[in-house]
Amino acid sequence: MHVEPRSGLLVAWGNALLAGRVPPDDAVSEIVGADEPHRVTGVPGESIPVGLSLALGRLRALGVTGLRLALPVAGDPLALPGPPTFNDLALVAGEAVITVGAPGTAYGLVPAVTTHGPAGDATVRVAWTMTEVVDRPAPGPFLAEAERELAEAMRDAIDDLTRLDVAGSGPGAQRALAGLYRKDSDTRVAPGHPGRAGRVLDQARRIHAVLTVATGEDGAAVSAAEISARLSALAPLERACRRAMVAAYSAALEPDRA
Missing domain, CATH: 1.20.1480 (hypothetical protein mp506/mpn330, domain 1)
Known part of the structure; x- marks a missing residue:
């Protein structure tokens, strides 16, 4: 697991954006950090990968009001919502983001992280996959x-x-x-x-x-x-x-x- 999981950063700063506490550019900057610009595949209404700012704006327009973090491992999925295809992706990554909001707005996002270039001058690319997930209340932890x-x-x-x-x-x-x-x-x-x-x-x-x-x-x-x-x-x-x-x-x- 990354010392600061990218899903955690997306949850924290995405929630700040959805609540109107930070502007989109500031939130995206905090999430991306030193990475190359993140791209999101599977955003409703989009046939090609899009940037984080557009993806978060689309989620808000769809009725998403918050984001929750998942850090699952084999044998302890920590309440991944399903379906199994999403759960499998999240288990491989060791992290995921689950949306919270109006009925019918349940989505999950899973990052795939790749490193390119020589040691000392490498760049990190993060590609998020967004899919619909089972709509169920999160039991915590609080x-x-x-x-x-x-x-x-x-x-x-x-x-x-x-x-x-x-x-x-x-x-x-x-x-x-x-x-x-x-x-x-x-x-x-x-x-x-x-x-x-x-x-x-x-x-x-x-x-x-x-x-x-x-x-x-x-x-x-x-x-x-x-x-x-x-x-x-x-x-x-x-x-x-x-x-x-x-x-x-x-x-x-x-x-x-x-």
């Missing part, structure tokens, strides 16, 4: 409960992280572990998001950095069995981390809960 789950999972995982000797994998792992205890926030949230969303995102990213070390080839484990043990021990924390990111990026849709 920010307050996701933050609580993340804190509980972190406490439960401390012993596992120590027992599995994550820090033994080197200075990078030690820095990642030390980052868990930082209290400052360097996340800029989109207009309409509560301050808590930034703090939750910061903590989720720091935990994700530790999980990347603990479950990857850079971890101290040297055998497949040891890596499998880490994956099993840290699975609840990984899920809580994803749920926290989903809730934080989508927090503008639940201001009464944040």
